[in-house]
Amino acid sequence: MDALLLKQYLHLEMVRMDEPEIGPDDVLVRVRACGICGSDVHGLDGSTGRRIPPLVMGHEAAGEVVRTGANAGDLQPGERVTFDSTIYCGRCFYCTRGEVNLCDNRQVLGVSPGEYRRHGAFAEYVAVPRRIVYRLPASLTYEQAALIEAVSVAVHAVNLTPRSLADSAVVVGTGMIGLLAVQALRVGGCTRIFAVDPEASRLRLALDSGATEAFNPKDCDVPEAVRKATGGYGAAVALECVGATDPIRTAIASVRKGGAVTLVGNVAPNVDLPLQAIVTRQIRLQGSCASCGEYPACMELMASGAIQVAPLISAVAPLAEGPQWFARLRNREPGLMKVILRP
Numbered sequence: 001m002d003a004l005l006l007k008q009y010l011h012l013e014m015v016r017m018d019e020p021e022i023g024p025d026d027v028l029v030r031v032r033a034c035g036i037c038g039s040d041v042h043g044l045d046g047s048t049g050r051r052i053p054p055l056v057m058g059h060e061a062a063g064e065v066v067r068t069g070a071n072a073g074d075l076q077p078g079e080r081v082t083f084d085s086t087i088y089c090g091r092c093f094y095c096t097r098g099e100v101n102l103c104d105n106r107q108v109l110g111v112s113p114g115e116y117r118r119h120g121a122f123a124e125y126v127a128v129p130r131r132i133v134y135r136l137p138a139s140l141t142y143e144q145a146a147l148i149e150a151v152s153v154a155v156h157a158v159n160l161t162p163r164s165l166a167d168s169a170v171v172v173g174t175g176m177i178g179l180l181a182v183q184a185l186r187v188g189g190c191t192r193i194f195a196v197d198p199e200a201s202r203l204r205l206a207l208d209s210g211a212t213e214a215f216n217p218k219d220c221d222v223p224e225a226v227r228k229a230t231g232g233y234g235a236a237v238a239l240e241c242v243g244a245t246d247p248i249r250t251a252i253a254s255v256r257k258g259g260a261v262t263l264v265g266n267v268a269p270n271v272d273l274p275l276q277a278i279v280t281r282q283i284r285l286q287g288s289c290a291s292c293g294e295y296p297a298c299m300e301l302m303a304s305g306a307i308q309v310a311p312l313i314s315a316v317a318p319l320a321e322g323p324q325w326f327a328r329l330r331n332r333e334p335g336l337m338k339v340i341l342r343p
């Protein structure tokens with residue numbers, strides 16, 4: 001089969017590879033669409049340590065069933081499916097508690113952090129365990145379905161955020177996940193949503209996605225602006241979708257006393273936290289990792305139009321054009337959001 005292989009750091013190449021083999025619990029999927037994730041772009045140069053070559057990346061995908069192992073026969077060849085990016089074992093302490101995103105034996109598709117190497121979906125075929133596969137509703141295209149993984153990350157984070165109808169929310173960082181978080185907060189009953197990002201084009205997209213106000217930290221003191229817009233108090237909740245000291249401090253300073261900050265971004269391994277402000281203002285910090293069973297809800301939200309991903313798809317291109325699209329994303333070309341490759 002054709003595959004886009006990370007041969008060495010910063011070097012992607014189309015190669016011929018053997019079709020993946022499937023075990024009794026697996027499904028072989030012919031990939032029809034696979035999105036390029038920010039984590040793939042960051043992983044390209046080795047800085048994250050999670051894409052050790054040689055590796056076929058790609059974990060945001062959809063396609064059709066080619067064949068199944070003996071224990072996965074409820075799926076028929078030709079059925080349209082998508083799958084989770086997290087491969088969980090189904091047997092450990094956390095899996096048996098239903099916390100599959102926290103599985104002790106968790107692997108991520110298209111990732112190789114050293115302990116394992118799981119080839120992903122930038123290829124004609126990918127093998128995945130049946131338990132992470134979901135049938136696609138007819139109303140979702142493969143391209144839309146390739147964004148379910150990102151939607152599920154945003155929906156999981158919003159589900160973990162304590163809030164009430166008509167609460168106000170701040171979203172710091174309006175890249176892909178932040179923009180989807182804006183939509184999910186809206187569906188989740190937040191009436192005022194403040195988007196925060198240093199890039200004007202992203203703030204425009206955030207306003208189009210349902211944010212009610214947009215603040216650029218280059219132009220204003222964001223916590224001050226949020227307080228001014230909320231009667232002097234600050235927002236009820238904040239979602240942080242960058243993962244670095246400054247944006248996390250912005251999120252913490254933008255919520256009111258007793259507010260909650262959900263941390264989704266995950267770039268810096270360590271950050272500087274304003275401890276006394278968190279304690280004396282009784283702020284709740286909540287980490288959010290991947291998603292945990294939200295796929296069916298996400299498909300429903302997307303099929304009903306409550307969450308719209310089409311405006312976030314910047315380009316759909318053949319897999320062979322992968323290297324140049326990765327380069328454009330790595331150069332942070334303004335306005336470029338999700339790029340989807342089709343094997």
Ligand SMILES: [Zn+2]
Pocket residue numbers: 037038039059060149
């Ligand atoms: Zn991803």
Ligand SMILES: [Zn+2]
Pocket residue numbers: 088089090091092093094095096103104105106
């Ligand atoms: Zn497990």
